[in-house]
Amino acid sequence: MQVSCTALLNYYLANKLKLTGIYMVIKYKAFENLYQDSVSLMQISARLNKIVGVDEASVVMGTEANLSRMADAGFGDNIVAKPNDLVIAVKGEEEACNTAIEQAQQALTAKPDEGSGGASFSPPLTSFALGLEQHADANLALISVPGEYAAAEAIKALNLGLNVMMFSDNVSLADELQIKQLAQKKALMVMGPDCGTAIINGIPLGFANVVRRGAIGVVAASGTGLQEATCRIHQLGGGVSQAMGTGGHDLHQDIGGISMLQGLLALAEDDATKVIVLISKPPAAAIAERILATAAQVDKPVVVHFLGQADSQATATGVYFAHSLAHSAEVAVAVLRNQALPNAQFILSAQVQEQVTTLKTQLTPTQRYIRGVFAGGTFCFEAQIIASQYGLSAFSNTPIQGNHCLEDVWTSQQHTIVDLGDDDFTQGRPHPMIDPSLRNQRMLQDARDASTAVILFDVVLGYGASEEPLAELLDTLDQIRNEQVSMPALIAHVCGTDLDPQARDVIRQALEDAGVIIADSNADAAHLAAYFVSQLG
Amino acid sequence: MKALFSQQLTVLNAGLASFADNIERAGGHAIAMNWQPPADGDRLGGLALAQLLNQPEIELANQTAMNHYLAAQPTLVDVMMAGEAIPALAEQQLILHAGPPIAWQDMCGPVQGAILGAILFEKWADDLTQAEALVRNGEVTFEPCHHYDAVGPMAGIISRSMPLWVVENSTNNNERVYSNFNEGLGKVLRFGANSDEVIKRLNWMGTELAQAMKAMLLESGPIELKPIMAQALHMGDEVHNRNAAATGLLLKQLVPALLKTSLPQAQVQQAISFVMANDHFFLNLSMAACKSMLKAAENVPNSTMVTVMARNGVNFGIRLSGTGNTWFQAPANPVNGLFFPGYGVEDAAADLGDSAITETAGVGGFAMASSPAIVKFVGGTPADATNNSRAMQGITLGGNPAFTLPALNFAPTAAGIDARKVVDNLVLPIINTGIAHKKAGVGQIGAGITTAPMQCFVDALSALSTQINR
Amino acid sequence: MMIALTKGYLCPSQPFNGKVHSVFRRAINITTDLTSEPWVSLLGQALPATPTAFQCDFGAHGDLTALVKAGDVVFMRGGVIRLPAAALVVNTSAAKDWPQTEPIMLLNQALIQRNFGLAEAGLSQHCVAPQQQRIRSAHEYIQHLGLTTPMCLASAPEWLTNNIGYGKGLTPSGDDFLLGVLAVLSSVYEIYPKAADIFQRIALQVQQQLGKTTDISAHYLSLALSRHFSQPVQWLVYYLLTTQDESTIAIAMAKNLSIGASSGADTIAGILYCITQLLLS
Structure with missing residues (x-):
C-alpha cells in the first residue's frame, strides 16, 4: 500500500x-x-x-x-x-x-463451486464430519451401528462437539469409560452404550414413548425402567422435561456412574426441570453413596429408585426413595404438586381379593406356578423382586440374588420369570419388543404346561416397538383358550401412553376383552400375580 | 448440555434408519446418514482416526503444511547429470526407481527390465545376462526416487548418467527437487524396454538433449512452472495423463530460447523435433513441480496431510507430512480403464510410477473436470469428470486458487489430501494413470483411472496416533 | 476452514446456536444461546483483541459484508464455528489466549506524570490534520468532541454517563471516552478504594442507560462494567501506570490510535482525563 x-x-x-x-x-x-x-x-x-x-x-x-x-x-x-x-x-x-x-x-481467490448447470453434487453422508458440514445445526449423534465400531463413532461425535446417544451395545467397559471421560471433559452428554431409550426436548429417541412435556426430569440406567417411569408420569397427568438413559453399565464400579451424575447435574441446572427422578438397578455401595450425596446437594427434589432397595430411608432433605418404577413416577408427580406422598404398598382391596378368589376357582390343583414372560429386562427384574416379597423363589435366565438359573432357558421350571430380550434369546433374532412372536410362543408353551397358574407379561408400546403388538397376540390368546380346559390366569401390563403410535387404550381394551387382567403398572401386575400364586398354597 | 435443552434437536443418525424415521414422525429433525464402517472395517484403525478428529494441534499443523504447499513457487532452474545432482548416484552403483522401496525379486517386469536397461546404459555390464548377474550378486542397490527428492513416471528409473530437471522453490529456501526427462512413447525405458534403440536414445538424451536444455535455460532464465500448469488446466490438460497443452506452452518458451543458443543447428532441430513429437514432454516437469510444492509441506509434526503417493508396480505407498519419511504401503488397486487393441486386463502390470504426485498436489485425477478427454478412457462422461473433481473436495484440506477448473465455474482444484477424511468419508483419492504391460518392454497398453488403497491411509493414521500418544 | 489465531478469555468453548448480530468489513458479531457467553465476535487480525472475540485472518474473504448478513444462523460445535449461508468455517480450538495484564500493586506519581505527558503529546500529534485547529491537550480534545465532564470526577462521576450515545460512529465518542475512564478506575480498583467507589457509582448509572447507545457499544460498556477491556486498552492503561520505557508507551499509543475512525483517540482521552482527575490532582 x-x-x-x-x-x-x-x-x-x-x-x-x-x-x-x-x-x-x-x-x-x-x-x-x-x-x-x-x-x-x-x-x-x-x-x-x-x-x-x-x-x-x-x-x-x-x-x-x-x-x-x-x-x-x-x-x-x-x-x-x-x-x-x-x-x-x-x-x-x-x-x-x-x-x-x-x-x-x-x-x-476461491470461488464457491456453483457447478455449471446440472444437479448439484452432494456426497453421501458417510461420516459425522460430513454430516456436520451439511447440517451445521446438528447437536446429537444417535449411534446404532454394530458394537465393534460404536466406540469410534462416539469418540468422533464427541470430538466434533455432538452430544451422543449410543443405542449400540457390546462396547467394552474400557471403551465406555474412555468415551464418558471424553464427554465429561467436553461437557457433552453421552447416553449409553446400550441406551435403548431417551426423550430429549420432547423428541423420543430409540425405543421411547410419546410423553407430554413437563417439569419432571428422569435419568435412568435402565431402558424399560425409563419407559415405565415416563409413561406413568404421563398417565398421572404430569410431563417430562428430559429423560436420559445412561446405559446399563454406567453404575458399574469401573464407570462410577459418570453419566448419571452428569445427567443429574444437567437437570439440576435446567430451568424447565422442577423434580428429578433417578432409576437404576442396585449399584455398588460406593457409587450409590456418591449419587445420593450429589442428589442431596441439588436444590431440587430428587426421587431415587434403586430397584430392590426399597427399604432405604431418605437421609437428606429433598431426596425421596421410591419402591417401584411406577412408584418413582407417582412420588415425583406428588412432590411436584405438593401433594401427600403416594402409598408404596400394593393395596389388597376388596376388589382384588374378589378377583383372586374368582381366579382360584378356575384352576386345577396342579396349577401352582407363576410364569413371567417379559420383553422388558427391567420389568423381569422388578417382577422377580416383587415375587420374592411373596416368598416365591423363581428360576430365570437373568436371576436376581436369591433366585436360580434355569437349567434350560427354553423350558420353564416351577416359578419361572424370563427376560426374552436378553442375549440368550435374541442371538440372530429381533428383540421381542420389535417382533413379539417369541414371547407369544413362550406364552403358548407355558399355557400348555399343566403346572402354570398364571402367565404374567408385558406389552411395550412406543416408537421402535412393534407397530401392531396385538395381531399375533390375540391369536395366541385364542389358541390358548381353545386348547386349554382350565386356562391359567393372564395378567399383563401395557407400558405406553395414549399418544403413542399404538394407542394404549385400544390395546388395553382388546386384551381385557380377550380375558387378560390389565394392571396399571408392572409392579401392580407382579403384585397381583404373586399374591394370587401365594394364595394357592 | 444446558444449551442443548434449549435448542431444537437435530439428530445425525448412524445405524438403524428407522430411528431417524421415527424422530421425523414424532416431529423432530433427523438426518439418516449413509453410515459405513470407516477404515473399511478396520476396528483399531477406526479408533485411531476417531482420536485424531478435530484436534487443535492437527488442525494447526495441517494449516501450516497446506500454507507451505500453497505458497510454493516451483521454478525450473537447471539441467544436471543425476550423478552430479544426487551424489549418492555417483558414489555407488545405485539406481532409483518409482514408488516405495522394493527388493529386486519382488519387482514387476517393467521395473526389472528398466533397471537392466539402466545398467547397460551405464555400461556396468555388456549384456542383459551380465546385468542380471550383477543384480543377483548384490552389486547394484536400489532405492526409491522419493528418497532423494526425485520423481519419475512409470518405472521411474534414474541412474547417474541420466539428465535431471532441477526445480527450485523460492519460498522454501530454494530447496531442490528433480525429475528425469520424458523419453516419449513406444519402446521406452520407463515401460521396461531395454533394446539398443532405447539405450541409444538415452545416450542422446544424456548428452545432446541435456546440453540443449541446459543452454536453453541459460537463455530463458528460470521458468516458473505453476503458471504453465494453471494455463494448461484451462486448455484441456489435467497435467498428468494429458500434457498436450502444457507441452505446447513450454515449447513457446523453449523454442525462442533454444534458437538464441550457440548450439549447432542440427542439435537444436533434433531437440525441438523430439519435444514436438512427445505430448507428454511436460509430464516430468509437472511431476517435479508437484513434488516441489509437496516437499514444502513435508515434516510438519502432527499433520495428516498426504505428501507422497507413489507406486512401484506391486505396492502403492504414501507418506504423511506428520510421519516424515515412513512409507505406508498396500497392494495397488486395479485400474479401471481401456486397453489398446489386442491387450486386456490379464496383460496389465499393477499400477506403477511416481506420477501420482500430481494427484497428491491437486491436479491429475483431482483436476479431471478440466480434461473431459481423459474420462473417455473409462467410458465416462464429462459429468463424471466434474463429479470426480468435486468428490475430491470431500477429502482435501482446501483448494488451490492457483489451479482453477473452468467446468466448476473456476473453483480451485481440491488439494491437500487429509488422510483422516479419506478414512472417515470412505472416499479414495482418484488417480489418472497409464497402464503398462506386465512384461518388460512391451510398453503402454492402455490408460484409465484407479484409486489409492484405503489400507495405506488407515496405517498412516494409526502410526500418527501412536506417535502423538507417545 | 480458517483457524482462529487468538481468543479472548470470555469466548465460549461450549457448543452454541446463534445468529449474526451485525457484520462489518472485517468483523462479525454473533449472539449466542449461551447464558454465560451471550456474545462473541470474529474479528480480523488488524482489529483489537477483545475478551469476547476470536481473531482470524479474513484475508481471502474480502469484504465480509458481501458474504454474511445480519440474522444469518451460526452454529458452534466442537470449537468449530460455522456460518452455513456464507460457507464460512472457523476452527477456534487452536486459538491462543492473548496475554492479560497483571494487577497493579504500586502507584508512582512521578512516573505517571511523565507517562501522562508522553501520551498527551502523542494524542496532540495524532490530531494534527490539514485545516484543523491545533489540539494541544487531552482537555482540548475532550472539548473538541463536545463531551461534558464534571469539574471534579470524585464528586459527580455520574455526570459522565450523560455522554453515552453521544458522538459519531459505531461506538459513539462519549461511550469510548467512558470506556477509557472505566479502564483506569478498574486498573486501580483493588489498591485505591476511591477508584472502586467512583467505578461503582458510574456503573450503576451506565447500567440504566445502556439502551441509549448502539448494541455493539452497549456490549463493550457492559463488559467494562464487569471490568473487561480490550487488549490495547488494558495494556495502555497498565503501561501508563507502570512502565519506565518511553517506546513502550509510544507503541501502545499507536495501537490504540489505530482503532476505528476515532474510537482509539476517544478512549485515550477518557484514560488521560481519569488519570488527571484521580491520580495526578
Missing part, C-alpha cells in the same frame, strides 16, 4: 471532524503467480470501474508492456511486478480504492 497508516488515520479524523479533505490516491496490489484468463480479467476490471469513487481501474498481468501502458495511463511508474504476477491498480478516492482492491481480491 502506498499510503501510510498515519495519513489514513488523519484522513479519517479529518472526516470525523467534518473538515472534509478528499485525496486522490493510487493503489495497487500484485498477486504473485496468479494466472487468470483475459476474459475474467476484463470482467473484474469492468466491475471495479463501476465502483463509485473509483476513477479508473486496471487488472492486468504484470508484463513490461502492461506496466508501461499503465504508467502512460497515469498509474505511475513505481508498480513492481513480474510478468506472471497479476496486478490490480486503482485510482480514485482512498475508501473506494480500498473497496476495489478488496473486491478484486475476492473475485480472484
Whole structure:
C-alpha cells in the first residue's frame, strides 16, 4: 500500500471532524503467480470501474508492456511486478480504492463451486464430519451401528462437539469409560452404550414413548425402567422435561456412574426441570453413596429408585426413595404438586381379593406356578423382586440374588420369570419388543404346561416397538383358550401412553376383552400375580 | 448440555434408519446418514482416526503444511547429470526407481527390465545376462526416487548418467527437487524396454538433449512452472495423463530460447523435433513441480496431510507430512480403464510410477473436470469428470486458487489430501494413470483411472496416533 | 476452514446456536444461546483483541459484508464455528489466549506524570490534520468532541454517563471516552478504594442507560462494567501506570490510535482525563 497508516488515520479524523479533505490516491496490489484468463480479467476490471469513487481501474498481468501502458495511463511508474504476477491498480478516492482492491481480491481467490448447470453434487453422508458440514445445526449423534465400531463413532461425535446417544451395545467397559471421560471433559452428554431409550426436548429417541412435556426430569440406567417411569408420569397427568438413559453399565464400579451424575447435574441446572427422578438397578455401595450425596446437594427434589432397595430411608432433605418404577413416577408427580406422598404398598382391596378368589376357582390343583414372560429386562427384574416379597423363589435366565438359573432357558421350571430380550434369546433374532412372536410362543408353551397358574407379561408400546403388538397376540390368546380346559390366569401390563403410535387404550381394551387382567403398572401386575400364586398354597 | 435443552434437536443418525424415521414422525429433525464402517472395517484403525478428529494441534499443523504447499513457487532452474545432482548416484552403483522401496525379486517386469536397461546404459555390464548377474550378486542397490527428492513416471528409473530437471522453490529456501526427462512413447525405458534403440536414445538424451536444455535455460532464465500448469488446466490438460497443452506452452518458451543458443543447428532441430513429437514432454516437469510444492509441506509434526503417493508396480505407498519419511504401503488397486487393441486386463502390470504426485498436489485425477478427454478412457462422461473433481473436495484440506477448473465455474482444484477424511468419508483419492504391460518392454497398453488403497491411509493414521500418544 | 489465531478469555468453548448480530468489513458479531457467553465476535487480525472475540485472518474473504448478513444462523460445535449461508468455517480450538495484564500493586506519581505527558503529546500529534485547529491537550480534545465532564470526577462521576450515545460512529465518542475512564478506575480498583467507589457509582448509572447507545457499544460498556477491556486498552492503561520505557508507551499509543475512525483517540482521552482527575490532582 502506498499510503501510510498515519495519513489514513488523519484522513479519517479529518472526516470525523467534518473538515472534509478528499485525496486522490493510487493503489495497487500484485498477486504473485496468479494466472487468470483475459476474459475474467476484463470482467473484474469492468466491475471495479463501476465502483463509485473509483476513477479508473486496471487488472492486468504484470508484463513490461502492461506496466508501461499503465504508467502512460497515469498509474505511475513505481508498480513492481513480474510478468506472471497479476496486478490490480486503482485510482480514485482512498475508501473506494480500498473497496476495489478488496473486491478484486475476492473475485480472484476461491470461488464457491456453483457447478455449471446440472444437479448439484452432494456426497453421501458417510461420516459425522460430513454430516456436520451439511447440517451445521446438528447437536446429537444417535449411534446404532454394530458394537465393534460404536466406540469410534462416539469418540468422533464427541470430538466434533455432538452430544451422543449410543443405542449400540457390546462396547467394552474400557471403551465406555474412555468415551464418558471424553464427554465429561467436553461437557457433552453421552447416553449409553446400550441406551435403548431417551426423550430429549420432547423428541423420543430409540425405543421411547410419546410423553407430554413437563417439569419432571428422569435419568435412568435402565431402558424399560425409563419407559415405565415416563409413561406413568404421563398417565398421572404430569410431563417430562428430559429423560436420559445412561446405559446399563454406567453404575458399574469401573464407570462410577459418570453419566448419571452428569445427567443429574444437567437437570439440576435446567430451568424447565422442577423434580428429578433417578432409576437404576442396585449399584455398588460406593457409587450409590456418591449419587445420593450429589442428589442431596441439588436444590431440587430428587426421587431415587434403586430397584430392590426399597427399604432405604431418605437421609437428606429433598431426596425421596421410591419402591417401584411406577412408584418413582407417582412420588415425583406428588412432590411436584405438593401433594401427600403416594402409598408404596400394593393395596389388597376388596376388589382384588374378589378377583383372586374368582381366579382360584378356575384352576386345577396342579396349577401352582407363576410364569413371567417379559420383553422388558427391567420389568423381569422388578417382577422377580416383587415375587420374592411373596416368598416365591423363581428360576430365570437373568436371576436376581436369591433366585436360580434355569437349567434350560427354553423350558420353564416351577416359578419361572424370563427376560426374552436378553442375549440368550435374541442371538440372530429381533428383540421381542420389535417382533413379539417369541414371547407369544413362550406364552403358548407355558399355557400348555399343566403346572402354570398364571402367565404374567408385558406389552411395550412406543416408537421402535412393534407397530401392531396385538395381531399375533390375540391369536395366541385364542389358541390358548381353545386348547386349554382350565386356562391359567393372564395378567399383563401395557407400558405406553395414549399418544403413542399404538394407542394404549385400544390395546388395553382388546386384551381385557380377550380375558387378560390389565394392571396399571408392572409392579401392580407382579403384585397381583404373586399374591394370587401365594394364595394357592 | 444446558444449551442443548434449549435448542431444537437435530439428530445425525448412524445405524438403524428407522430411528431417524421415527424422530421425523414424532416431529423432530433427523438426518439418516449413509453410515459405513470407516477404515473399511478396520476396528483399531477406526479408533485411531476417531482420536485424531478435530484436534487443535492437527488442525494447526495441517494449516501450516497446506500454507507451505500453497505458497510454493516451483521454478525450473537447471539441467544436471543425476550423478552430479544426487551424489549418492555417483558414489555407488545405485539406481532409483518409482514408488516405495522394493527388493529386486519382488519387482514387476517393467521395473526389472528398466533397471537392466539402466545398467547397460551405464555400461556396468555388456549384456542383459551380465546385468542380471550383477543384480543377483548384490552389486547394484536400489532405492526409491522419493528418497532423494526425485520423481519419475512409470518405472521411474534414474541412474547417474541420466539428465535431471532441477526445480527450485523460492519460498522454501530454494530447496531442490528433480525429475528425469520424458523419453516419449513406444519402446521406452520407463515401460521396461531395454533394446539398443532405447539405450541409444538415452545416450542422446544424456548428452545432446541435456546440453540443449541446459543452454536453453541459460537463455530463458528460470521458468516458473505453476503458471504453465494453471494455463494448461484451462486448455484441456489435467497435467498428468494429458500434457498436450502444457507441452505446447513450454515449447513457446523453449523454442525462442533454444534458437538464441550457440548450439549447432542440427542439435537444436533434433531437440525441438523430439519435444514436438512427445505430448507428454511436460509430464516430468509437472511431476517435479508437484513434488516441489509437496516437499514444502513435508515434516510438519502432527499433520495428516498426504505428501507422497507413489507406486512401484506391486505396492502403492504414501507418506504423511506428520510421519516424515515412513512409507505406508498396500497392494495397488486395479485400474479401471481401456486397453489398446489386442491387450486386456490379464496383460496389465499393477499400477506403477511416481506420477501420482500430481494427484497428491491437486491436479491429475483431482483436476479431471478440466480434461473431459481423459474420462473417455473409462467410458465416462464429462459429468463424471466434474463429479470426480468435486468428490475430491470431500477429502482435501482446501483448494488451490492457483489451479482453477473452468467446468466448476473456476473453483480451485481440491488439494491437500487429509488422510483422516479419506478414512472417515470412505472416499479414495482418484488417480489418472497409464497402464503398462506386465512384461518388460512391451510398453503402454492402455490408460484409465484407479484409486489409492484405503489400507495405506488407515496405517498412516494409526502410526500418527501412536506417535502423538507417545 | 480458517483457524482462529487468538481468543479472548470470555469466548465460549461450549457448543452454541446463534445468529449474526451485525457484520462489518472485517468483523462479525454473533449472539449466542449461551447464558454465560451471550456474545462473541470474529474479528480480523488488524482489529483489537477483545475478551469476547476470536481473531482470524479474513484475508481471502474480502469484504465480509458481501458474504454474511445480519440474522444469518451460526452454529458452534466442537470449537468449530460455522456460518452455513456464507460457507464460512472457523476452527477456534487452536486459538491462543492473548496475554492479560497483571494487577497493579504500586502507584508512582512521578512516573505517571511523565507517562501522562508522553501520551498527551502523542494524542496532540495524532490530531494534527490539514485545516484543523491545533489540539494541544487531552482537555482540548475532550472539548473538541463536545463531551461534558464534571469539574471534579470524585464528586459527580455520574455526570459522565450523560455522554453515552453521544458522538459519531459505531461506538459513539462519549461511550469510548467512558470506556477509557472505566479502564483506569478498574486498573486501580483493588489498591485505591476511591477508584472502586467512583467505578461503582458510574456503573450503576451506565447500567440504566445502556439502551441509549448502539448494541455493539452497549456490549463493550457492559463488559467494562464487569471490568473487561480490550487488549490495547488494558495494556495502555497498565503501561501508563507502570512502565519506565518511553517506546513502550509510544507503541501502545499507536495501537490504540489505530482503532476505528476515532474510537482509539476517544478512549485515550477518557484514560488521560481519569488519570488527571484521580491520580495526578
